[in-house]
Each structure stands twice: as structure tokens, then as C-alpha cells.
Amino acid sequence: xxxxxxxxxxxxxxxxxxxxxxxxxxxxxxxxxxxxxxxxxxxxxxxxxxxxxxxxxxxxxxxxxxxxxxxxxxxxxxxxxxxxxxxxxxxxxxxxxxxxxxxxxxxxxxxxxxxxxxxxxxxxxxxxxxxxxxxxxxxxxxxxxxxxxxxxxxxxxxxxxxxxxxxxxxxxxxxxxxxxxxxxxxxxxxxxxxxxxxxxxxxxxxxxxxxxxxxxxxxxxxxxxxxxxxxxxxxxxxxxxxxxxxxxxxxxxxxxxxxxxxxxxxxxxxxxxxxxxxxxxxxxxxxxxxxxxxxxxxxxxxxxxxxxxxxxxxxxxxxxxxxxxxxxxxxxxxxxx
Amino acid sequence: xxxxxxxxxxxxxxxxxxxxxxxxxxxxxxxxxxxxxxxxxxxxxxxxxxxxxxxxxxxxxxxxxxxxxxxxxxxxxxxxxxxxxxxxxxxxxxxxxxxxxxxxxxxxxxxxxxxxxxxxxxxxxxxxxxxxxxx
Numbered sequence: 360x361x362x363x364x365x366x367x368x369x370x371x372x373x374x375x376x377x378x379x380x381x382x383x384x385x386x387x388x389x390x391x392x393x394x395x396x397x398x399x400x401x402x403x404x405x406x407x408x409x410x411x412x413x414x415x416x417x418x419x420x421x422x423x424x425x426x427x428x429x430x431x432x433x434x435x436x437x438x439x440x441x442x443x444x445x446x447x448x449x450x451x452x453x454x455x456x457x458x459x460x461x462x463x464x465x466x467x468x469x470x471x472x473x474x475x476x477x478x479x480x481x482x483x484x485x486x487x488x489x490x491x492x493x494x495x496x497x498x499x500x501x502x503x504x505x506x507x508x509x510x511x512x513x514x515x516x517x518x519x520x521x522x523x524x525x526x527x528x529x530x531x532x533x534x535x536x537x538x539x540x541x542x543x544x545x546x547x548x549x550x551x552x553x554x555x556x557x558x559x560x561x562x563x564x565x566x567x568x569x570x571x572x573x574x575x576x577x578x579x580x581x582x583x584x585x586x587x588x589x590x591x592x593x594x595x596x597x598x599x600x601x602x603x604x605x606x607x608x609x610x611x612x613x614x615x616x617x618x619x620x621x622x623x624x625x626x627x628x629x630x631x632x633x634x635x636x637x638x639x640x641x642x643x644x645x646x647x648x649x650x651x652x653x654x655x656x657x658x659x660x661x662x663x664x665x666x667x668x669x670x671x672x673x674x675x676x677x678x679x680x681x682x683x684x685x686x687x688x689x690x691x692x693x694x695x696x
Numbered sequence: 697x698x699x700x701x702x703x704x705x706x707x708x709x710x711x712x713x714x715x716x717x718x719x720x721x722x723x724x725x726x727x728x729x730x731x732x733x734x735x736x737x738x739x740x741x742x743x744x745x746x747x748x749x750x751x752x753x754x755x756x757x758x759x760x761x762x763x764x765x766x767x768x769x770x771x772x773x774x775x776x777x778x779x780x781x782x783x784x785x786x787x788x789x790x791x792x793x794x795x796x797x798x799x800x801x802x803x804x805x806x807x808x809x810x811x812x813x814x815x816x817x818x819x820x821x822x823x824x825x826x827x828x829x830x831x
Contacts, residue, residue, distance in 0.1 A: 416744035420764070429764060461743045469765040486729075486745060486766035487737050493767065595738055606741040616738050650735050677729065677766075678736055 396436035402452045409456055417461055421451045424465040458605040470523040475553045480612040481546045484523040487676050488591050491647040492527045495589045498643050510534045512586035522550030524589050529559035538582050540566040576632055584638040592625040593618045594649040622649050634667035637688035644686040653681045715791050717778040726750040749773045756780050
């Protein structure tokens with residue numbers, strides 16, 4: 360029998376779990392110690408039987424994290440189970456059985472090549488938002504070779520959440536400074552944590568506030584003007600909120616998702632503020648929105664805000680659907696050009 | 697006063713970063729992701745970000761699930777596709793072939809070098825009248 364060195368806390372509990380694990384697997388695998396591969400198969404099957412979404416991916420990501428790796432292909436599945444790994448797997452997989460998102464369970468997720476700390480109920484960055492980040496960055500680089508924009512500029516991330524957009528852009532634009540705002544104190548903490556993790560906190564000013572309030576708007580405007588304003592505002596409609604999968608509905612921040620009846624409450628406020636936040640002519644606003652909303656934004660801008668904002672482009676996401684807006688300010692808020 | 701000759705071998709240094717890879721045009725590829733239908737975006741929480749690229753003109757299919765990030769997987773899938781297109785279009789002049797030849801050459805030279813050192817050691821022992829026991 361193999362002996363293990365035990366920690367001071369939770370020894371009895373971990374040992375019980377490990378013995379359960381051995382009993383569970385030994386009978387099916389001829390009495391020898393179970394491997395990591397056995398445990399992976401076991402939990403994948405559990406998830407499948409319970410109807411958990413993405414059973415293989417969930418089990419793989421959790422197992423990898425239990426042995427301090429990112430992906431299952433980095434794991435030697437023929438390795439024998441240990442007490443530590445068994446305890447970790449048990450705790451994490453039980454949370455997955457309750458439909459908790461994997462990112463919350465493992466406490467991190469990747470955004471481009473950056474690993475970010477993730478905490479409930481802050482919104483977990485989606486692949487679409489990775490595209491928004493790339494679009495905003497491409498916008499900066501598209502400004503002719505004579506432009507000094509790439510070297511220094513200012514960006515604003517509205518509704519920063521985990522800080523994905525601000526942190527990503529600041530890592531790619533070393534001379535830039537940034538401001539982020541989020542109504543949630545937990546989100547602001549996480550933005551700060553991730554900015555520190557990626558060594559850009561010295562260039563990021565994190566604000567906590569509600570952008571619907573004039574005071575918040577004034578604070579943000581005074582720290583401008585911004586060459587880039589980027590946002591993934593809550594854009595789900597009330598009706599859609601009712602039909603969300605449990606991972607999202609039960610665990611992610613409703614305030615980060617629901618944009619009111621038509622999903623555009625926050626977007627409209629952003630459009631009204633944008634001209635006063637953006638640098639005239641050269642400043643760009645990039646938005647990720649729900650399906651059908653970019654067209655609505657274009658209509659709103661052309662019919663109501665055309666003296667202050669210029670609608671530039673609608674871009675498609677990787678599913679080839681219209682998802683992103685690019686806008687510019689026509690002139691300063693006071694009408695100067 | 698012994699004069700010595702320094703022999704420097706010049707090998708072609710090939711690097712992934714400086715090599716000119718064949719262009720992968722967006723219009724030539726079909727990208728597939730592991731997602732169902734539905735509105736996507738904020739309404740979906742998905743962890744499997746595997747990407748599959750199909751290059752229509754050549755029929756080459758590349759799959760990438762190397763990372764947790766979809767954008768990184770897309771980038772790496774394109775790099776892998778370019779690698780295979782390079783082999784297809786350039787054959788023995790592809791990065792893959794040149795790299796393999798470079799490595800084989802290095803290995804052969806290293807093997808030669810080891811033999812030369814062994815010879816030199818043997819000569820030294822003979823000259824000094826030493827036997828292997830003395831080492």
C-alpha cells in the first residue's frame with residue numbers, strides 16, 4: 360500500500376474521499392490503483408448521466424486544473440491517482456454537477472494569451488469579446504504609419520467585468536493609459552487583480568460607478584478624452600433572460616447580462632455619452648452587441664445622433680453574424696471641430 | 697609556435713518567424729467551432745473552444761484544441777494550416793523539409809565531432825604512454 364504525506368487540515372475528509380475513490384474504481388479496474396484516465400472517464404460519465412453540458416470538456420478542464428495544468432493533453436493520464444488530486448476532483452466535480460460554470464470552479468479562464476482570474480458572479484469572458492478586443496486593436500494599428508497613436512493614447516472600458524478588454528489592450532499598447540468603469544465592486548476588484556497580474560495596473564485607473572449617473576459620467580469625461588472607448592455592455596433582452604442555460608442564469612451576474620426590455624438600455628446611455636468621451640474625429644467606439652442590435656444602433660445614430668456620432672462599420676463575428684459596431688465622434692461635445 | 701586553423705561551418709539558419717509562409721486566405725477556408733445554434737454571445741457559456749479549419753482548394757483539414765482560448769486556437773490552426781500548405785506547395789523546399797535536413801546535418805556533424813574527439817584522446821594516451829587504467 361502506498362503511503363501519503365498528509366496536510367494538517369482536512370486530513371480525515373480527504374482520506375475518506377480517497378478511500379471512496381479507490382473503492383469506486385478498484386472494483387472495476389481489478390483492484391489496482393486508479394489512474395487519472397480512469398477518474399476522467401468516471402466523471403465524464405457522471406456528467407453525461409446528469410445531463411451536464413459539455414461533459415467531456417468539463418471533466419477534462421477540471422482534471423487538468425486538479426494537476427495544475429491548463430489542458431488535458433498536458434496531463435499524463437496513465438499516472439496513478441493521489442489523495443490530493445482525488446479530493447480536488449471530488450470538490451470541483453460536485454460543483455459542476457450543480458451546473459456551476461467551469462471557469463468559476465477553476466477560478467480562471469483564458470482571454471487570448473492571457474490567463475485571467477475569474478470569480479463569481481463576474482461575467483466570464485466569451486470568445487466574441489476576444490474578437491471585439493482584436494477589432495479595437497486593429498483599429499489603432501490601422502491609423503497610418505505616421506500616426507503617433509500606437510505609441511500613446513487613452514482607452515476606456517465600460518463595464519470592465521474581469522478587466523479582459525482593458526488588460527488585453529494595455530498589454531498590447533505599452534504606451535497607453537486606460538480607465539475602466541463597472542457598477543459592481545467585485546468586478547472592480549477583479550479588474551484590479553488581473554491588471555496587476557499582467558503588470559498594467561500602473562497604467563489603469565479603475566472606477567466603480569453607475570454610468571447612468573451624471574456624477575460617474577463627469578468623472579469619466581474628466582479623465583478623457585479617449586482614443587478608444589470599448590464596451591461589452593449587458594445586451595440580453597428580458598425575454599431571453601428567461602431562457603438562458605443554468606450555467607448563465609443561476610451563476611452569472613444578471614446585471615452584466617440584462618439590458619432591459621429590448622436589451623439596449625445601457626447601449627443607449629453609452630451612445631449618448633460617447634461624443635463627450637471620445638476624442639473628436641479620431642476617437643473610436645467599439646461595441647459588442649446582441650444579434651439585430653448593431654442595425655438598431657446604426658439607425659439610432661443616423662436619425663438622432665448624427666450631429667455628434669458617425670456610424671462607421673458593422674462587423675461580423677466568427678459565426679458570420681452582425682455583432683460589432685464601430686463609431687466615431689463627429690466633433691467635440693460643445694460643437695467645436 | 698603552432699598555427700591553428702579555425703574552421704567555421706556555415707549552416708542556413710531557418711526560423712519560423714522569418715520564413716515566408718504561404719498566405720491563408722479567409723475566403724479559402726471554412727471554420728467550424730463546437731457550438732450549437734442560438735444567439736451566442738452573452739447568452740452562452742461554453743468551455744470547448746476547439747477550432748476546425750478546412751482549406752477548400754487543397755482539402756486540407758486542421759483541428760486545434762491546444763488552448764482554452766478560441767482566438768488562440770484559431771491563430772494556431774491557421775499557423776498549422778500554413779505549415780501543411782507549405783509542404784504541399786513547396787515540397788522539398790518547404791520549411792519542414794529544410795528544417796529536417798538541417799537537423800540531420802547537425803546530427804551527422806556532431807557524430808563526426810564525437811569521433812574526432814575520441815581519436816584525439818587515443819593519440820594523446822599513446823603519446824603520453826598512458827593506459828586506460830590511469831584515468
